[in-house]
Amino acid sequence: MLDAAKYEAFKANFRGELITPRDAAYNDARALYNAMIDKKPAVIARVANVADVIAAVNFARDNGLLVAIRGGGHNGPGLGSCNDGLVIDCARLKGVRVDAATRTVRVEPGCTQGDVEHAAHAFGLAVPAGIVSSTGVAGLTLGGGTGYLSRAYGLTIDNLLEADVVLADGRFVTASEKENADLFWALRGGGGNFGVVTSFLFKAHPVKNVYSGPIFWDLKDAKKVVQVYRDNIAKAPVELGLFVGMKTVPSVDPFPREHWGKRVVALIGAYNGSVDNGVTAMKPFRDALPAPLFDWMSEMPFSAMQGLFDGLMPKGLQWYWKGDFVKELPDAAIDVHIEHMARAPSDLSLVHLYPIDGAVQKVAADATPWGARDARFSMVIAAIHPDPAQADNLKKWGRAYWEAIHPYNMGGAYVNFMSDDEAEGRVQASYGPNYARLQTIKKKYDPTNFFRVNQNIKPA
Numbered sequence: 001m002l003d004a005a006k007y008e009a010f011k012a013n014f015r016g017e018l019i020t021p022r023d024a025a026y027n028d029a030r031a032l033y034n035a036m037i038d039k040k041p042a043v044i045a046r047v048a049n050v051a052d053v054i055a056a057v058n059f060a061r062d063n064g065l066l067v068a069i070r071g072g073g074h075n076g077p078g079l080g081s082c083n084d085g086l087v088i089d090c091a092r093l094k095g096v097r098v099d100a101a102t103r104t105v106r107v108e109p110g111c112t113q114g115d116v117e118h119a120a121h122a123f124g125l126a127v128p129a130g131i132v133s134s135t136g137v138a139g140l141t142l143g144g145g146t147g148y149l150s151r152a153y154g155l156t157i158d159n160l161l162e163a164d165v166v167l168a169d170g171r172f173v174t175a176s177e178k179e180n181a182d183l184f185w186a187l188r189g190g191g192g193n194f195g196v197v198t199s200f201l202f203k204a205h206p207v208k209n210v211y212s213g214p215i216f217w218d219l220k221d222a223k224k225v226v227q228v229y230r231d232n233i234a235k236a237p238v239e240l241g242l243f244v245g246m247k248t249v250p251s252v253d254p255f256p257r258e259h260w261g262k263r264v265v266a267l268i269g270a271y272n273g274s275v276d277n278g279v280t281a282m283k284p285f286r287d288a289l290p291a292p293l294f295d296w297m298s299e300m301p302f303s304a305m306q307g308l309f310d311g312l313m314p315k316g317l318q319w320y321w322k323g324d325f326v327k328e329l330p331d332a333a334i335d336v337h338i339e340h341m342a343r344a345p346s347d348l349s350l351v352h353l354y355p356i357d358g359a360v361q362k363v364a365a366d367a368t369p370w371g372a373r374d375a376r377f378s379m380v381i382a383a384i385h386p387d388p389a390q391a392d393n394l395k396k397w398g399r400a401y402w403e404a405i406h407p408y409n410m411g412g413a414y415v416n417f418m419s420d421d422e423a424e425g426r427v428q429a430s431y432g433p434n435y436a437r438l439q440t441i442k443k444k445y446d447p448t449n450f451f452r453v454n455q456n457i458k459p460a
Helices: 002-011 026-030 049-064 113-121 137-143 181-188 219-235 277-286 302-308 332-339 357-362 388-408 425-447
Strands: 017-019 043-046 066-072 088-089 097-098 104-107 160-166 173-177 198-201 207-218 238-249 263-271 296-303 318-326 348-355 379-383
Touching: 002 302, 026 043, 049 066, 049 160, 049 198, 097 113, 104 113, 113 137, 113 219, 113 302, 137 198, 160 181, 173 181, 181 425, 207 219, 207 277, 207 302, 219 238, 219 263, 219 277, 219 332, 219 348, 238 277, 238 332, 263 277, 296 302, 318 388, 332 348, 332 388, 379 388
Parallel strands: 043 088, 066 088
Antiparallel strands: 017 043, 097 104, 104 198, 160 173, 160 198, 207 263, 207 296, 238 263, 238 348, 318 379, 348 379
């Protein structure tokens, strides 16, 4: 129970909106992207500015409340909320400022990837990020950030220049290479462990139209497709951001009706350059493979490619995620993927393998906390269904699939692809040798582990 007098004092100096279980808006406000997660916070603080963030942190700390931080609201394991605590909801902080002269973009924490892409596209620029425009920029960045531009320009964290942060003691600081450099290092992959980021400054790159889209083959061709992808992606021009996945053809237009519901293997990518050069970059893949069910690669705005599949993954589905970093992808591992995808529990369920090479591997292993510069791929298994009654089946399939494939993979995973039920040690394994340094920085900036609703790093 909240102390009434203290809560009223907090409310009187709060410019945003405070929502409690007594309010009609409460159930909508607490609903998460992943409907499998159902949490009931005591207060949802929809902040209007940085002053509100500071007030919310101070109120929660002084009243012993658990705190969760919600940026774009896309977090798979529901770490943007908590039970009986206070949610700092940054959804109203949606500012994006593009500086075309310096090729930088300043972004507030409530922005989605689509918000940033829309603003930057007008200037012929883009910030390397993920592959879905509804993804929140804050969580994506703090976890690392991989996407179509990563092979050419690195992870999202490799393009972060500065961040403004509210710390656990209520102080407001700026972190960069020149100021609070240890905190800046930790923010680039260490997740939401160190404070509430209220502003990100990114380096942007020239991106306008891209040669992009999906190519689908029947699952019977999956082994060949994955082998060809595995053997050729690192040799492809870095302008080609291409990943491989196994999934099901959606039973909706504009997908060809004769292929609705088919299990498939897909190459999905974007080439940042001319169509002719894109076709050339894809030639080693196309020439080595059988005719696809359909090939939809064509020229389109980069922002359109990023939002191409958003309609298939609306808020409110049931999600269960499992991830791993992958150093090698032997044929035996490919067989395991095909075996488990053949019995996927729904048409939405999938596995993706994203490349880790090019610019990503040119960054030193200890330059940021992100602990997989020596991996070749980042894998995510996603069990997805609209029906809450299928939640247990999704978990059962996802866990069995992961247990079967994990022996072929590395010990850790991209933290943004991890669920809330990971085995002890998985977070540490994900950061590898960088974990001890993260613990030391955590102790300096958050010694009581105030920010612990995350893939948590314990203070040293």
